[in-house]
Amino acid sequence: MGKADGFLKYGRELPPQRDPKERVQDSKELYLEFPEEKTRQQASRCMDCGVPFCHNGCPLGNLIPEFNDAVYEGEWERAAQILYSTNNFPEFTGRICPAPCESSCVLAINKPAVAIEHIEKAIAEKSFELGLVQPNPPQTRTGKRVAIVGSGPAGLAAAAQLNQVGHLVDVYEKDDKAGGLLRYGIPDFKLEKWVIDRRLAILEQEGIRFRLGVEIGKDITLKKLHRKYDAVLLSIGATVPRPLAIPGNHLKGIHFAMDYLTQHNRKVAGQAIPATTDTDARDKHVLVIGGGDTGSDCVGTANRQFARSISQLQYRLMPSLTREPQNPWPETPMTYTTSSSHEEGCERSWGWLTKEFVGDENGFVKGLKVVELEWKNSMEYTEKPESERLLPCDLALIAIGYTRPAYDAFQANFDFELDQYGNFKLRDWQTNVAGIFAAGDACRGQSLVVWAISDGREAARAIDVYLSGRTVLPSKEVSKLMLGTE
Numbered sequence: 001m002g003k004a005d006g007f008l009k010y011g012r013e014l015p016p017q018r019d020p021k022e023r024v025q026d027s028k029e030l031y032l033e034f035p036e037e038k039t040r041q042q043a044s045r046c047m048d049c050g051v052p053f054c055h056n057g058c059p060l061g062n063l064i065p066e067f068n069d070a071v072y073e074g075e076w077e078r079a080a081q082i083l084y085s086t087n088n089f090p091e092f093t094g095r096i097c098p099a100p101c102e103s104s105c106v107l108a109i110n111k112p113a114v115a116i117e118h119i120e121k122a123i124a125e126k127s128f129e130l131g132l133v134q135p136n137p138p139q140t141r142t143g144k145r146v147a148i149v150g151s152g153p154a155g156l157a158a159a160a161q162l163n164q165v166g167h168l169v170d171v172y173e174k175d176d177k178a179g180g181l182l183r184y185g186i187p188d189f190k191l192e193k194w195v196i197d198r199r200l201a202i203l204e205q206e207g208i209r210f211r212l213g214v215e216i217g218k219d220i221t222l223k224k225l226h227r228k229y230d231a232v233l234l235s236i237g238a239t240v241p242r243p244l245a246i247p248g249n250h251l252k253g254i255h256f257a258m259d260y261l262t263q264h265n266r267k268v269a270g271q272a273i274p275a276t277t278d279t280d281a282r283d284k285h286v287l288v289i290g291g292g293d294t295g296s297d298c299v300g301t302a303n304r305q306f307a308r309s310i311s312q313l314q315y316r317l318m319p320s321l322t323r324e325p326q327n328p329w330p331e332t333p334m335t336y337t338t339s340s341s342h343e344e345g346c347e348r349s350w351g352w353l354t355k356e357f358v359g360d361e362n363g364f365v366k367g368l369k370v371v372e373l374e375w376k377n378s379m380e381y382t383e384k385p386e387s388e389r390l391l392p393c394d395l396a397l398i399a400i401g402y403t404r405p406a407y408d409a410f411q412a413n414f415d416f417e418l419d420q421y422g423n424f425k426l427r428d429w430q431t432n433v434a435g436i437f438a439a440g441d442a443c444r445g446q447s448l449v450v451w452a453i454s455d456g457r458e459a460a461r462a463i464d465v466y467l468s469g470r471t472v473l474p475s476k477e478v479s480k481l482m483l484g485t486e
Contacts, residue, residue, distance in 0.1 A: 006044030012112035027188035043071035057104025061476030094121025104330040135205035152180025154440025155235035157456030174215035217409020238441035248357030253365040257399035281305040290399030300341030318350040429462035
C-alpha cells in the first residue's frame with residue numbers, strides 16, 4: 001500500500017456532524033465538509049494485510065484495499081474505476097450502508113476500522129465533481145425486452161446492468177417517482193433525494209425507461225407483462241409489515257413505521273398531506289417499538305416534527321458495550337450503538353414487553369402497558385413480577401420488521417413457489433415460472449441496500465444468460481480477476 005504505517009500514524013476520523021439543535025430544524029444531510037487531505041489520510045490507514053477480510057464482509061465484493069490505495073495516492077479516476085467495477089451506486093451505499101466491510105476490517109481486531117464507507121462516498125462525489133460519471137448508452141441493442149417491477153436498489157442495479165449489454169429495459173414503479181425504499185423509506189437527513197434524481201437522470205439518458213404510477217396486478221396484470229416482455233424481474237421488496245399482535249392495536253394513532261416515514265418524505269418533497277391522514281408527531285408522546293434502523297429513522301423524523309417526548313422500546317436486553325467472546329471478529333459486532341437520531345433526543349428502554357394499547361373515549365391511543373422482562377438466556381424470558389407500567393403514548397410507530405413481499409395481486413395467477421418465510425423461491429435467480437426472476441428483499445427477506453444492489457447485479461447476469469445464452473456482465477469473482485487481486 002502507499003503508506004505502510006498509516007494505521008499507526010493516524011486514528012480514525014470522520015466528517016463532523018451538524019449540531020443536533022440545528023439539524024432537527026430541517027431534513028438536510030447531517031455531515032459537514034471534510035478536507036480532501038483528511039480523506040486521503042483515512043485511506044492511508046488501510047493496512048497491507050495478507051487476507052483483506054473486508055472483501056468478504058462487503059456483499060458486493062468491493063475491492064476496498066485497491067481503491068483505498070488509489071485515494072491515498074490522489075488518483076481519483078483510478079479509485080472510481082475500481083469502485084464502479086463492483087458497485088453501480090456508491091453515492092447511495094456511501095451514505096446509508098451500515099458498512100459490514102468495516103466490521104471485517106483486519107485493523108478492527110484491535111483498533112477502530114478504516115473509514116471505508118466515508119471513503120466510498122468521497123470517491124463517488126469526486127467522480128461526479130470531475131465529470132467521470134457520464135451517460136454511457138450501449139452502442140448496439142439486442143432487441144430483447146426486460147420488464148423490471150420495482151425501482152428500488154435491486155431493480156435499479158439490474159436495470160443498469162441489463163441496459164449496458166443492450167437489452168431494452170422498462171422499469172415499472174407504483175409510486176409517482178422512482179427510487180423505491182431509497183426515496184420513500186429512508187429519511188432525507190440520511191439520503192437527500194437529489195442524490196437519487198441525479199442518478200436516475202443518467203439512467204434515463206442511457207436508455208432505461210421508467211413507467212411511473214403503474215401498479216402491477218392493478219393497472220396491468222403480471223400475465224400481460226410476462227407475455228409482452230422476454231423476461232421479467234420482480235424486485236418488489238418485502239413490504240408487508242409485521243403486526244404487533246396485542247390488544248388495542250386497532251386504535252387511532254398507531255401506525256406502521258414505513259407508512260410514517262413515507263408520509264414525512266412526501267412532506268419534505270413538498271407534497272400536501274390531508275389533515276385527516278397526517279400523522280405529525282408535534283407535541284405528542286411518541287413511542288417507537290423496535291430497535292433497528294427503521295426505528296432509529298422514526299426517532300429522527302419525530303425529532304424533526306418536534307414531538308413532546310420520544311421513547312424507543314426493545315424487548316431484548318441492552319447489548320454489551322464491547323464484543324462478547326461468542327461474537328468474535330470478523331462477525332458483525334453485536335454491541336451497543338447510538339445513531340445520530342438518538343443523539344438528537346430519545347429515551348431508550350431495553351427489556352420491556354408490550355402488553356396492551358390503552359385508548360380514550362374517542363378511540364385514540366393514549367398509553368401502552370409494558371412489563372419488564374427477566375431473560376434466562378438468549379431465547380427464554382419471564383415477566384418480572386409487579387413491573388407493569390403504563391407509558392404515555394399519543395403516537396405509536398411499529399418498527400418490528402416485515403414478513404414477506406406484497407405479491408397478493410398476482411400470486412394466485414402464477415402460483416409461485418415460496419420459501420418457508422414467504423419469499424420467492426429461486427433457482428439461479430429464476431422463479432418456478434420460466435422467464436420471471438426475482439431479486440433483493442423479495443427473495444432474500446428484509447435486508448440491506450448493499451445486498452439489494454448485489455442481488456440486482458447477479459440477477460441481471462442470470463437474465464442475460466437466459467436471453468443470450470451467455471453473459472459478459474461481471475460477477476464478484478470476475479471483477480477481482482480483472483483487476484489482478486486473485
